[in-house]
Amino acid sequence: MRVGRLGSAAVTVAALAAVGGVIAWRAGEVADAVRLVPLAAVLGAIALHAVTLVLRSEGWRIAIAAIDGCPLDREAVHGANAGAFGAGTVQSHLGLPVRVALLRRWRGDRAPRPLQLALADLPIALAEACCLLVLLALWQPWLAVPGLVVLAALGPGARAACGRWGSSRPTVRGVAVLADARRRVALLGLAGAITLVAAGRVWLVLLACGLPHGAADVALLCGALGVLGLLPLGPAASPGAVLATLGAAGVGSAMAAGLVISASSIGAVAVYGLAVAAWCAARRGVAAWSGRAPEGARA
Numbered sequence: 001m002r003v004g005r006l007g008s009a010a011v012t013v014a015a016l017a018a019v020g021g022v023i024a025w026r027a028g029e030v031a032d033a034v035r036l037v038p039l040a041a042v043l044g045a046i047a048l049h050a051v052t053l054v055l056r057s058e059g060w061r062i063a064i065a066a067i068d069g070c071p072l073d074r075e076a077v078h079g080a081n082a083g084a085f086g087a088g089t090v091q092s093h094l095g096l097p098v099r100v101a102l103l104r105r106w107r108g109d110r111a112p113r114p115l116q117l118a119l120a121d122l123p124i125a126l127a128e129a130c131c132l133l134v135l136l137a138l139w140q141p142w143l144a145v146p147g148l149v150v151l152a153a154l155g156p157g158a159r160a161a162c163g164r165w166g167s168s169r170p171t172v173r174g175v176a177v178l179a180d181a182r183r184r185v186a187l188l189g190l191a192g193a194i195t196l197v198a199a200g201r202v203w204l205v206l207l208a209c210g211l212p213h214g215a216a217d218v219a220l221l222c223g224a225l226g227v228l229g230l231l232p233l234g235p236a237a238s239p240g241a242v243l244a245t246l247g248a249a250g251v252g253s254a255m256a257a258g259l260v261i262s263a264s265s266i267g268a269v270a271v272y273g274l275a276v277a278a279w280c281a282a283r284r285g286v287a288a289w290s291g292r293a294p295e296g297a298r299a
Contacts, residue, residue, distance in 0.1 A: 029252030030255045033253045033255070034260075038208055041204055041205065041207075041208035041260070042208075042260060042263065042267075045205055045261070045268075046271060048198075048200055049264055050268040051197050052194045052197050052268075053272045054078075055194045056081070056124065056190075057081040058190060059124045059190040060081065060124060061074065062187050063120040063121075063123050063177040064112060065177075065183070067112045067174060067176055068112060068173070072107060072111065075283060076103060076107050076111075078276045078279075079106065079276055079280060080100075080106065082269075082272060082276045082277070083102045089234075089269050091234055096118060099117070100118055116171055116174040118174070122174065122175055123175055123178050124191065126154060127151075127188050127190075128194060128195065129147075129150075129226070130148075130150050131192050131194070133147030134147045134195075135199060137219075138215040138218075138219040154178045155178060158175050158178030159178075161179075162179045163179075201261075202218050202221050202222055202261070203218045206218065206221070206257060208257075209257040211254065217246065221246065224242075224244055224245045225237070225241045227241075235262045237262075238258045238261040239255055239258025239262065240258070242257045242258035243255065
């Protein structure tokens, strides 16, 4: 386990060093491109990514509620995700263990088992991956086929798994959200919204940086960001994705776009974390003033 963490850290450092090398190599070009990016575009990208964080937290809450039919309050879910997203900006693989640890610490016995919480991420990841494949059909139409096939199989597959192993292997209940038609539709709706908002952020950044921003370009970059985001590259994932897909249009502009995407991701996580902290503090203040504990809303 320790060797794996050291390896991930080494990959992250190497990726950051590679990005730093490209910036140093094209320092003037990158600096000029960054200066031309309007502040309004950066703020817009931050706002759009913050929306995806909220939607992703709501999706996770729906997935958790399906495990035992008892939803956790939004304060706990959004609070745990705020910490997870913060950890994920440094290293994407840190997000899940931090999220599970925080939720278990705050809600103790009320929270599902750690492995169930970990597995609850799978339905969200599958739903987003299918929506991304459908989006990538704007670049290569045939990619919609596997996305639609997996989407159609999610419900029957989850019902079969929960029916066969749900009682003997409680961990399988982590994917129970896909076996519940109402919750599955809600989760897929959120995944679709996340994909569209993320595509809007990419389009905005490409437009602001003077890069090709047609539907196929946006779809391709969204796919690259999704793939590289799975690797332990940290903040270097976004510049790497833009360079790999649109570097031919100009290294300086591509690097600037990658830096804006990374910066807006970090900024959105900070905004989300501060907003969640303020919201939780306000709820506790109101509860203390009224003399009762805040009630969690139902999913």
